[in-house]
Amino acid sequence: MINWPEGYGRRVLAKVDSTNAEAARIAPELAGPEWILGLRQTQGRGRRGRAWVDPTGNFAGTLVMRPAEAPDQVALRSFVASLALYDAFVAVSGRSEGLALKWPNDVLLNGGKVAGILLESAGMAGGTVSHIAIGIGVNLAHAPGTEAVETQATPPVSLLSETGASVTPEEFLDVLAAAYARWETQFVTYGFEPIRTAWLTRAARIGEVITARTTRDETTGTFETVDTQGNLVLKTAKGRVAIPAADIFF
Numbered sequence: 001m002i003n004w005p006e007g008y009g010r011r012v013l014a015k016v017d018s019t020n021a022e023a024a025r026i027a028p029e030l031a032g033p034e035w036i037l038g039l040r041q042t043q044g045r046g047r048r049g050r051a052w053v054d055p056t057g058n059f060a061g062t063l064v065m066r067p068a069e070a071p072d073q074v075a076l077r078s079f080v081a082s083l084a085l086y087d088a089f090v091a092v093s094g095r096s097e098g099l100a101l102k103w104p105n106d107v108l109l110n111g112g113k114v115a116g117i118l119l120e121s122a123g124m125a126g127g128t129v130s131h132i133a134i135g136i137g138v139n140l141a142h143a144p145g146t147e148a149v150e151t152q153a154t155p156p157v158s159l160l161s162e163t164g165a166s167v168t169p170e171e172f173l174d175v176l177a178a179a180y181a182r183w184e185t186q187f188v189t190y191g192f193e194p195i196r197t198a199w200l201t202r203a204a205r206i207g208e209v210i211t212a213r214t215t216r217d218e219t220t221g222t223f224e225t226v227d228t229q230g231n232l233v234l235k236t237a238k239g240r241v242a243i244p245a246a247d248i249f250f
C-alpha cells in the first residue's frame with residue numbers, strides 16, 4: 001500500500017453482493033470514511049436501476065462516509081470522485097491523452113466508457129443525510145460486451161485494451177484513494193467552485209450539441225457548462241435549460 005490517505009479506512013472483500021449494499025450495512029457503525037473493495041461482486045448495480053457487470057480483474061469499490069450535509073451538497077461528490085478517477089487513470093497509465101469526463105459521472109477513454117459512478121445516499125435526519133456511498137466501477141482489464149449496454153450508449157472499453165496498462169484492483173484503490181482525498185480536501189476547504197472549474201477543463205463534448213434523456217423527456221442543445229449546483233446547462237432553441245439528472249447521448 002502506497003501513500004494511503006490518513007483518516008480513511010480500507011477493507012477488501014473477496015466476494016460481496018454489491019459494495020454499495022455493503023456500504024449501507026456498515027454505515028451505522030462507521031468511525032470515519034471507509035473504502036470497500038470487492039474483488040468479486042455478484043450483484044453490482046449501475047445508475048437508473050441497471051445491472052453493472054463486473055468480471056474478475058475489474059475494480060468495484062465504494063467510499064462510504066457520513067458527512068453532516070444536505071442532499072444537494074452530497075450529490076456534488078460525484079464531481080469530486082470523477083476528478084479523482086481522472087487523476088488515478090493518469091497515475092497508472094502515465095498519460096492524460098484520450099481521457100475525458102462525461103456529465104454527470106462517467107470517465108471516457110478514447111471515446112469509450114472506462115468507469116462509472118453510482119452515488120447513493122440515505123436516511124435524512126435533521127436536514128442532513130446519514131451516509132453517502134460513492135460506488136465506482138472501473139473496467140481495468142475487461143470491457144463488458146456491447147450487449148450489456150443500451151443501444152446508443154457509449155461503448156465500454158478497458159484500461160488494458162486502450163493503454164496496455166495492467167493494474168490490479170488493489171493497486172488502483174491505493175492510487176484512487178490518495179487522489180480522492182486530495183480533491184475532497186479541496187471541496188471541503190473551498191467549496192464546489194474549484195471542483196467545477198477543474199471538472200469543466202476535463203469535460204467531454206463541451207460546446208458541442210448533445211442530447212440529455214430522462215425517463216420522461218429528451219432535450220437536445222449545445223453543452224454550455226455545468227452550473228454551481230452541478231446541473232448540465234444546454235443552450236436550446238427555446239433558451240437555456242438546466243438539467244439536474246439525465247443520461248447523455250452524443
Ligand SMILES: O=C(O)CCCC[C@@H]1SC[C@@H]2NC(=O)N[C@@H]21
Binds near residue numbers: 106
Ligand atoms: O451505471 C454506472 O455507470 C455506475 C456504475 C457503478 C458501479 C459500481 S461497482 C462498485 C459499486 N457497487 C455497485 O453495486 N455499483 C458500484
